[in-house]
Each structure stands twice: as structure tokens, then as C-alpha cells.
Amino acid sequence: MIKQFLMNLLLSFIWVALTGSMYYTNFVFGFMIGFGILWIMNRNDTDRRYFNKVPRIISFIFYFLYEMIKANVQVAYDVMTPKYFMRPGIVKYPLNAKTEMEINLLSTMISLTPGTLILDISEDKKTMYIHVMYLQDPEKFVRDTKSGLERRLLEAIR
Amino acid sequence: MIDLLIAILSTIGALAIFFASLGILRMPDFYLRLSVTVKAATLGVGLLLLCAAILFPDISVTTKAFAIIFFLIITSPIAAHMIGRAAYFTGTPLWKETIIDELSGKYDKETHELKNECQTDDPISVEKEQIADSEDETK
Numbered sequence: 001m002i003k004q005f006l007m008n009l010l011l012s013f014i015w016v017a018l019t020g021s022m023y024y025t026n027f028v029f030g031f032m033i034g035f036g037i038l039w040i041m042n043r044n045d046t047d048r049r050y051f052n053k054v055p056r057i058i059s060f061i062f063y064f065l066y067e068m069i070k071a072n073v074q075v076a077y078d079v080m081t082p083k084y085f086m087r088p089g090i091v092k093y094p095l096n097a098k099t100e101m102e103i104n105l106l107s108t109m110i111s112l113t114p115g116t117l118i119l120d121i122s123e124d125k126k127t128m129y130i131h132v133m134y135l136q137d138p139e140k141f142v143r144d145t146k147s148g149l150e151r152r153l154l155e156a157i158r
Numbered sequence: 159m160i161d162l163l164i165a166i167l168s169t170i171g172a173l174a175i176f177f178a179s180l181g182i183l184r185m186p187d188f189y190l191r192l193s194v195t196v197k198a199a200t201l202g203v204g205l206l207l208l209c210a211a212i213l214f215p216d217i218s219v220t221t222k223a224f225a226i227i228f229f230l231i232i233t234s235p236i237a238a239h240m241i242g243r244a245a246y247f248t249g250t251p252l253w254k255e256t257i258i259d260e261l262s263g264k265y266d267k268e269t270h271e272l273k274n275e276c277q278t279d280d281p282i283s284v285e286k287e288q289i290a291d292s293e294d295e296t297k
Contacts, residue, residue, distance in 0.1 A: 022217050072201060075194055076177040079184055088190060089258035111235030114197040117189065118239045119246055129260065131189050131242065138258060 004042070004050040008034045053156070060156040064109060067149070071114040074134065089135040090119060093128040093142055096150055100125070106153055110145070164209045171205030174198045187253035188245055196238040200230055 008031065015030030016022055039051055078085050097103045103125060107118045115133035122128075135141055181194030204227045211223035252259060 023215060024211075024217075024220050068197075068201065072174060072177075072198065075181070075198070076173070079177050079181045079194065084186070084255075086190065086255075088187075088253055088256050090252075090256075090260055090262075091258070092260040107239070108232070108235045111238055112197055112200065112231065114201075115193060117193045117196075117242055118235070119242050120239075131193060133190060133193055135257060138260075 001047070001050045001053070004038060008038055010034075011037060056156045060152050063152060064149075068113055075114045086133050087135050088131065088133050089138065091130050091132055091135065091138045091141055093130050093145070095121075095126055095128055096146065097154060102154065102157065103128075105157065106150060109149060109153060113149075160212060164213055167205050167212075168209045171202040171209070173202075174205065175202035178202065186255075188250045189242060190253065192238055192242055192245075196234055200234045203230060 011034030012027055012030035015033060016027055019026055019030075035054065042048065042051070095103060095106070097106050103121065107121070107128065110116050110128075110130060111118050117131040119129045119131050132141060175198065178195050178198035181198065182191055185191045185194055207223045207227050211220045214220070
């Protein structure tokens with residue numbers, strides 16, 4: 001997998017060298033062309049994880065941006081209007097992520113979504129305590145985050 | 159086209175920072191203030207830097223802007239986490255309308271260790287974990 005990624009990077013650098021403009025749009029275009037070439041070349045290969053993973057990571061980034069903007073609008077509305085709609089609370093969240101890297105990425109993502117803030121992670125890395133701004137029901141919050149953000153993140157990086 | 163994009167992005171970024179500063183004034187307790195400030199400021203600064211990266215057709219500006227956004231995204235949640243944890247240790251009070259606090263009483267006062275309580279006292283989450291584990295095995 002890492003071999004294919006390096007090959008893709010090499011192809012995009014060749015594209016940049018041939019076209020001669022080191023601008024990021026050109027680089028992205030070269031990366032896309034290289035991805036297409038590699039996809040055609042490895043059609044009969046058994047190891048196709050790389051080609052599943054790249055679209056997943058890109059779709060995860062867009063999903064995360066959408067969630068972040070949605071939550072930001074909610075918080076901004078609450079800040080602007082005089083009445084408070086908040087129901088804050090600290091929730092216990094059992095982690096599915098196993099390795100330190102996964103936990104790190106997951107907590108960064110949860111912290112960056114407005115309205116949620118990581119307070120602490122237990123010593124054996126199984127539970128996370130999250131301060132949530134709009135908490136209707138702790139069970140529902142845990143379920144939504146598990147099936148939404150955490151599932152997509154783990155699919156993208158595993 | 160590019161001008162329009164830059165106008166939209168920088169307006170959203172400036173508004174995000176404005177709401178963050180308004181949030182510092184208006185939020186009722188410390189955790190909510192922290193929660194509002196860190197994210198909105200990250201989003202705002204990130205969008206303004208993205209505008210700079212799009213505006214200047216110079217590779218050095220673009221790489222610098224993306225590097226700053228990257229490190230901002232890595233570091234600011236950790237800062238928020240550490241500040242929030244320290245505030246909880248020192249006993250900063252929660253807002254009076256806070257509906258639930260599952261972290262209370264879980265800390266060891268001497269060593270500041272947080273024991274895992276998930277398997278011991280809460281049967282529902284134990285069941286959930288077992289279901290999740292069996293799902294993992296079937297995959």
C-alpha cells in the first residue's frame with residue numbers, strides 16, 4: 001500500500017516537472033492522473049486496499065467539514081440570540097479505537113467539532129469523557145458519534 | 159471566480175472569529191467558553207490562511223499557509239484538552255443547568271489517575287462492549 005502511495009506521489013512529481021508550474025492545483029491534477037494510471041495498471045492485482053482507501057479518506061474529510069460547519073452554525077446561533085438553548089453535560093464514551101494513533105485522531109476530530117470538548121481519557125485507554133454542549137440524551141449522543149464519526153474514521157484509516 | 163471564493167471564505171472566517179469573541183462574553187461557565195473559543199478560532203484562522211494560500215500564486219506562501227493550518231489543527235485540541243482537564247482538577251464549577259456529570263468522583267485525588275469504570279459499575283456499557291467485540295470478530 002505504501003508502495004502504491006509513493007508511486008502515485010512520484011507520478012505527480014513527474015507531471016509537475018513536465019508541465020513546469022509548481023502550483024498546488026497543478027499538483028492535485030497530477031496526483032489525480034497518477035491515481036487513474038495506477039488504478040488501470042493494478043486492475044488485476046489482489047492488493048487493492050490503496051484504491052479503496054483514498055476515496056474513503058477524501059469522503060471522510062468532506063463529511064467532517066460538513067459536520068464542523070453545521071455545528072458551528074448551531075453554536076453561532078446560540079451565541080447571537082439572547083436565550084440559551086444549551087444543555088451541557090459530561091458524557092462517558094466507550095472507545096472502539098484501539099491504538100494510540102486512532103485515539104489521537106478521533107479525539108482531535110471530536111475536539112474540533114464545536115460543542116464537544118475532550119476532558120480526559122482513562123488510563124487504560126478504554127473510556128473517554130466528553131463535555132457536550134447540546135446534550136438531549138447521553139445514550140443517543142454516544143450512539144450517533146459511534147455510528148457517524150468514529151465508524152467513518154476507523155474505516156478510513158484502518 | 160477566485161475573487162468571489164476568497165470573499166466568501168474570508169467572510170466566514172471573520173464571522174467565526176467574531177462569534178468566538180462574542181462567545182467568551184456570553185457563555186455562562188468556563189467549559190462552555192473554552193468549547194466555543196477554541197474551535198471557532200481554529201476554523202476562522204484556518205479559513206483566513208486558506209484565503210491567503212489561494213490569493214498568492216506563490217508556492218512558498220501556499221506551503222507556509224498549509225503548514226500553519228496543519229499545526230494549528232494538531233495543537234489546538236490538545237491545548238483545549240489540557241486546559242479543560244486542569245480546570246476540572248482545580249474544581250471549576252459547572253453551569254447550574256448542566257444536566258449530567260459522569261466524570262464526578264472518578265479521579266484519584268492523590269495521583270490524578272483516572273481509573274477505567276466502564277466494565278465495573280455500568281452493566282449497559284459492558285453489554286455494548288461485548289456486542290461490539292463480537293461484531294469485530296465476525297468481520
